[in-house]
Amino acid sequence: MIAFVIRRLLQAVLVMMAVGFVAFSLFAYVGDPVSIMLGQDFTEETRQRLVTDLGLDKPFFVQYFNFLVNAAQGQFGISYRLARPVTDLLMERLPATLELSFCAATLALAVGVPMGVYTGLNRDTWISRLLLTVSLVGVSLPTFLIGILLILVFSVVLGWLPSFGRGTTVALGWWTTGFLTPTGLRALILPSITLALFQMTLIMRLVRSEMLEVLRTDYIKFARARGLHNRAINFGHALKNTLVPVITITGLQLGGIIAFAIVTETVFQWPGMGFLFIQSVSSADVPVMAAYLLLIAFFFVLINLIVDLLYYAVDPRLRIDRGAAGGHGH
Amino acid sequence: MQAGTPLLEVKNLRVEFPTRRGTLVAVDDISFSIAPGEVLGVVGESGAGKSLTGAAIIGLLEPPGRVAGGEILLDGRRIDNLPYEKMRRVRGKEIGAIFQDPLTSLNPLYTIGRQLTETIVTHLDMTEAAARDRAIQLLQDVGIPAAERRIDHYPHQLSGGMRQRVVIALALCANPRLIVADEPTTALDVSIQAQIITLIKRLCREHGTAVMLVTHDMGVIAETADRVAVMYAGRIAEIGPVRDVIRRARHPYTEGLMGSIPKLGNVQARLAQIDGAMPRLTAIPQGCAFNPRCTKVFDRCRTARPDPIDVGDTKVACWLYDQAGKAAAE
Structure with missing residues (x-):
């Protein structure tokens, strides 16, 4: 019984990681957050700074890992639209x-x-x-x-x-x-x-x-x-x-x-x-x-x-x- | 055996199935009786109507099947036309039932103890605790070891033979005077079959319970029954004391059945077989239903249907035993 629950929980973690991967992929493939956040007027310098601030210059898997770690702590970042957590x-x-x-x-x-x-x-x-x-x-x-x-x-x-x-x-x-x-x-x-x-x-x-x-x-x-x-x-x-x-x-x-x-x-x-x-x-x-x-x-x-x-x-x-x-x- | 008033009396019972293409007569005008404490074997091929007769007696014909004629009397009281609630009180209390497949007769979700006590409490005026004691007693009676422990087991924790013992205990819960046992050993291993048959025999002797034992196994009948009814195509071909029917079969169909039982020490001989197959309900031949397969058929068999004729202690539905008829044929 307990072994069963533990096995199920492990499976649940795997499922969540898979969904997390799909959710994370949204960032990379649905729209470009940087250009959305910058709006019309920006310099190359501000764009670069924003990319670094958002961690978007890091390799894909590092970003994914960070996303998972944050998600596990209940941190999903800031809404682009409402600018609130x-x-x-x-x-x-x-x-x-x-x-x-x-x-x-x-x-x-x-x-x-x-x-x-x-x-x-x-x-x-x-x-x-x-x-x-x-x-x-x-x-x-x-x-x-x-x-x-x-x-x-x-x-x-x-x-x-x-x-x-x-x-x-x-x-x-x-x-x-x-x-x-x-x-x-x-x-x-x-x-x-x-x-x-x-x-x-x-x-x-x-x-x-x-x-x-x-x-x-x-x-x-x-x-x-x-x-x-x-x-x-x-x-x-x-x-x-x-x-x-x-x-x-x-x-x-x-x-x-x-x-x-x-x-x-x-x-x-x-x-x-x-x-x-x-x-x-x-x-x-x-x-x-x-x-x-x-x-x-x-x-x-x-x-x-x-x-x-x-x-x-x-x-x-x-x-x-x-x-x-x-x-x-x- | 026939002395005194019969416990169960079936008079001219007729069971019909209305279908789109007309009414099928599955049990056609059969009569028999069972004395208190007597074991009546009912044999016949699949579709001969023996299980339906049993179902009609306990009032559980599957719709659209229905009792279309005749009477069923228990202790002289008609039970075939009782309203559902009254018949419910007869079932389990006065007539117990044992079904073919012990693996599926028990509800998988309840312990056998709960199924026993609910049956006992339904029919007898007992507290839960008293019912539980009785349940343990019943389990011991049917030969279940460590009944105090087994009572809290679920059906899937028991073997097939054990489960059939539980089914028998369930049939005996309220001390019925008649048990309708429909193929009680067919689904079991041969070695278990003998045990179950011995058990049914012993319990019925001890409790004075009469049994209607439906089976297609002549061996089981020979071992258990006092009298035997041989059914063919919805009618009783022959009914009488088991010794007479087995040793001196009178109906050509019974003779054929006996000839088809393998005998030890007779290895060389081929088994006799009855040619052809039992007619379907939609195509029962005119006259005696057995006439197309009968080796002793004569003209009258093809035109008129024989009613049971007294021959010694048995009744035989065959024109061979109608003196006038036979004389006419010869």
Whole structure:
């Protein structure tokens, strides 16, 4: 178990170094930071000084190494566009993105799993058919369109909910939260739904197909033959066996939610990291882009690690128990 | 053996599968009974309807299969038309079931102790602690060494034979009076098969449990059963005390089955085989379903279907034993 975690952590470090390499390559290949920073009027002397100050005259691998060392310490340099430390910029916006992602993920799971179980158990009712049809819409409509439609209906026509921003936030140390004010909570609703809808339908369809699969297995038939209550069979035996694939996909989707919050944040002018990233792309603000890339990669690695650990919690077959003799079947 | 009221009585049972191309009759008008404590073997080729008969008795026919006619009585009470919840209380409590594949009959995510106690608590008025004691007792009964330790193991930590013992313990949880065992040894090694058969025999003698033992293995029947029913194409060809059926097979199909069993000390002789194959449900021949393969076929077999005829202690569905019919043929 511990060996497994250590192995996973080493792999995570490798992944981060690889992503770091890509992020670093941005500096070399996306635009020329020196000319961006210098503007129109400069002398050769000032240009040279800036190149030396930025360390750009050093060999490639030295620069890469320095980048990694700084990144490991949370130093990503200064934003070209805003002339402020990138770390500060990201930290300011991290709470907004994480709160939005958290709400979206909770919503997707809290609605998607029960709907999946229901449609899996009651295959032929009209409610199931309706949910499946509607879920097709959820899967196929692009996120930005859903966001715009929601704004149109609930902000423009009905005027119930705000169409942009986070509302009033409360600062808890460096973390700003929208959970504590009515306007903050109201502002969360539309973006959360927008971001959750795709994941929700995906989770629903996944849980449904896994349930159908598991309900056909011998141990479910045997559980019925044992006369267990339906509730125990459906939720205790069937649902738990669908969890491993559901955790896998949901974990990956959670990373996706954080990463693809870009679109939702842009639609709703949500002051999160995704919005910052889009603005940085349009002005070739490489330090922000690179740091964002690394941060997202970090989230993915972290979530994957948690997913792997959850497998252990759910499936006893993965907990290799050498103490128990008696032979292993299949 | 037939003295007293039967524990289970199956009268003119008919199981159908509605399909797009018409209704298939998988079990066609069969009748038999099982006395308390009696072991009835049911043999036949794959598709003869023996497993479906077992599934119909425990009320777990897979849709779209359904009981289309006849009655199933347990202790004189009809159980084939019970609502789901009432039938659930019969399953596991009054009728236990053992399935073919012990490797897949147990839920991989729960310890065997948890699966035993949940079955016990469902049917008997017991506390968790008392149920656990009973579970340990049951595990000891089915011959699992170190039951106190094994009870906390997961199914994958046990060998196939051990798992089938656990399945048997699960079937015995609430002391049912009838066990429907569907091919309980087919998936096991030959050496383990004998142990499991001996175990089932011993437990049923000790608990006074009747068994409906579905198998395609005549050897298992010969060793275990008191009476045997030979099924062919959804009907009972011959039913009677095991000694009679094996030593003096009357139905030409039973004779063929007996001839196809290898005998020790008879190495040179070729095994007899029955030519042809059992008809598919979509193409059951007119008259006696066995007539195209029968060596003793005569005209009447091709036109009229024989019902079981009493011959000594056995009933045989064959025109050879209908005195009037035979006279007419000769």
